[in-house]
Amino acid sequence: QVQLVESGGGSVQAGDSLRLSCTASGGTLDGYAMGWFRQAPGKEREFVGAISESGRYVYYGDSVKGRFTTSRDNAENMVYLLMNSLKPDDTAVYYCALTYSTDYRTLSTAREYATWGQGTQVTVSS
Numbered sequence: 001q002v003q004l005v006e007s008g009g010g011s012v013q014a015g016d017s018l019r020l021s022c023t024a025s026g027g028t029l030d031g032y033a034m035g036w037f038r039q040a041p042g043k044e045r046e047f048v049g050a051i052s053e054s055g056r057y058v059y060y061g062d063s064v065k066g067r068f069t070t071s072r073d074n075a076e077n078m079v080y081l082l083m084n085s086l087k088p089d090d091t092a093v094y095y096c097a098l099t100y101s102t103d104y105r106t107l108s109t110a111r112e113y114a115t116w117g118q119g120t121q122v123t124v125s126s
Contacts, residue, residue: 002027002115006096009120012086016124020081022096022117030074033099035113036081038092038122048094049081050107059107063089086124093119 008020022034036048049060049070058070064083072079079096097113099106106112 002029002098004096004098004115004117006094006117006120009094009122011123011125014087014124014126016086017082017084018086018122020083020094020096020120020122022079022081024077024098028074029072029077029079029098033101033104033107034070034072034079035097035099035107036070036094037097037110037113038090038094039119040092043092045095045110046092047108047110050104051079052104057104059104061108083122086122088124088126091122091124093121095119 002024003026006022033052035050037045038048039045047061051058051070051072055072067085069082096117098115099113101112
């Protein structure tokens, strides 16, 4: 069964950028839509972004539109989340996730995702 591993988190200042990576072991990401979610302490898990199987279609949560970009390299079995103009409100644990759904209307819904990584912490200070 595929396992997902995120990396690239850290502590940065407001306005900085970070790039998160997500890779898979025991399987391939090719052929599956992928999503990014985040969860801050005391808050519900929030949709950040998603990317279709080929990378042709991307979707973002309202709070990150225009600042975050997701991409993928199927040959390298990698998915990325580039985060620019980071704000303290972006502080959270970030997760990548894999879905078997082919209905792109569901990509913002956490329960549609079958496999999750362990998460990587992003901390943004003012």
